[in-house]
Amino acid sequence: MCGIAGIFGRTEVAARLYDAMTILQHRGQDAAGMTTLDGNRMRSARGIGLVRDVFSERSVAGLTGEIGIGHVRYPTAGCDRPDETQPMYVNAPCGIALGHNGNLINSEELSAELFARDRRHINTESDSEVLLNILAHEVAAHGSARITPERVFSAVDGVHRRCRGGYATVALIAGVGLLGFRDPHGIRPIVLGQRESRDGREYIMASESVVLDLLGFDLISDLAPGESALITLDGELHRHVSDQARPHTPCLFEYVYFARPDSMIDDLSIYKARLRMGEALAEKILREWPDHDIDAVIPVPDTSRTACLPLSQMLGVKYREGLIKNRYIGRTFIMPGQEERARSVRRKLNTISLEFRNKNVLLVDDSIVRGTTSRQIIQMAREAGARKVYLASASPPVRYPNVYGIDMPAASELVAAGRSESEIRERIGADRLIYQELPDLEKAVRGKNRRLAGFDSSCFSGRYVTGLADGYLEELEARRADAVRQERRTGS
């Protein structure tokens, strides 16, 4: 997952974009970048690492201009090389810089098409470079005179016609303004906000609403599926919904794991969704295991904490902080290689043994993906003296790859793929394993919302809202499985 933000300001924006990127750091830890527009000049700084490592005070000061975009990256295509960091830039038909969250599922075909038909050269394996070039080609193709908002919107409609997958993007167009757009299914999130300043109205677009809260902007709305918003250089906001828009199905995994609990996505509070996930899971435990012998309920920090508290209350069992997290180690799931992920869990989490000694504990996590975390914490719980170690997951078994911007490309790496719950339990070493049911999860996330058509829950259900070309998943696995990437890195 990546994080994106764009600000149309009335004063310099680089420092605020830096803050926005830091607020979105949980969405991508591999690389960060910013591009600003100062008159007709685009200024850019990008690099590998966390926001605080990539930028210095000096480099931020060099990003002059009152309009800009920023990106934090967690790759789902290509690799972690500096030339694949974002925002990316093209100079024809005018300067365009773009930051992308998501993943295209037809980027190979598009790349070939761009070369053969549109005479555009793609230099990396990044699908975001493909997306940017399709946008640039469509802007060029829709008239030759001045680039009006109508022309930009026709170009984005062209993007929706050609690109398939999940995408939320922010872009700077030289001489035009700040553009944001969302894929036709609304899979990836993006919100639009505004604030009144002494010098006039300012606008922001960002992956999550928490950025608006912290930078002092008011939420206008999420972008709808297939919607674009353009703030032209004269400060006017223009909005347009493409005729390519489809029923709205946002990514369910955002609510389970990715987004911060203090964000709202598509009018749904992530925090409340997670509280309800905990309640639903407690109901299932009470239904299927009324005579349970759990002595303590322990969250796996950080993300599962919100769901864990109501779960313990409903079970009537003590909530205990038995696992302590080192706050200086990032999220392990979004680390690039399996070796690093496995090493990090142990460095990141430690037990408070008195919470485990001679007790039957229920560990609660938001999700079990590769099983890296669960295997290790169950072992740690045993070493700390637990009598029985049970595990509950606030989401169902992750059995299928994600192809819309979350880097789980290979079914073979998912601990639940092709396995029954008892086989998974055995594999991770738990005494009992309880998973949330998918309909319960969807109900918990949706709350009272009747507007959403549903969710992209493909990693749980294997149903992909865009449809997939035959052989796509096999080809993706062959290209992006951990072992394949590791081989490429070491050149062996």
Ligand SMILES: O=P(O)(O)OC[C@H]1O[C@H](OP(=O)(O)OP(=O)(O)O)[C@H](O)[C@@H]1O
């Ligand atoms: O089965 P796995 O492959 O281990 O993946 C699932 C785990 O990864 C995530 O935690 P992460 O450490 O990334 O972040 P968190 O601190 O926000 O929970 C998630 O919350 C689970 O704990």
Ligand SMILES: NC(=O)CC[C@H](N)C(=O)O
């Ligand atoms: N996680 C994401 O949103 C990734 C964006 C893009 N596909 C990249 O690999 O850079």
Ligand SMILES: [Mg+2]
């Ligand atoms: Mg976790």
